[in-house]
Amino acid sequence: xxxxxxxxxxxxxxxxxxxxxxxxxxxxxxxxxxxxxxxxxxxxxxxxxxxxxxxxxxxxxxxxxxxxxxxxxxxxxx
Numbered sequence: 001x002x003x004x005x006x007x008x009x010x011x012x013x014x015x016x017x018x019x020x021x022x023x024x025x026x027x028x029x030x031x032x033x034x035x036x037x038x039x040x041x042x043x044x045x046x047x048x049x050x051x052x053x054x055x056x057x058x059x060x061x062x063x064x065x066x067x068x069x070x071x072x073x074x075x076x077x078x
Contacts, residue, residue, distance in 0.1 A: 023037035
């Protein structure tokens with residue numbers, strides 16, 4: 001089942017997006033500071049990103065913990 005079908009069927013709850021693509025703002029409740037603004041993605045972009053994440057997770061799952069640690073260590077910035 002495609003992820004968009006899960007959303008359409010109500011199995012995944014998502015707040016409605018405004019048609020004008022207004023950003024969602026993350027605010028620190030302790031001091032009111034704006035931490036970040038997130039802009040909604042169109043359904044095709046969401047589907048592409050979920051598919052990419054699923055493919056990447058499957059790739060990592062096929063590797064041992066030692067192999068994953070080696071890759072992570074190689075990416076570490078010193």
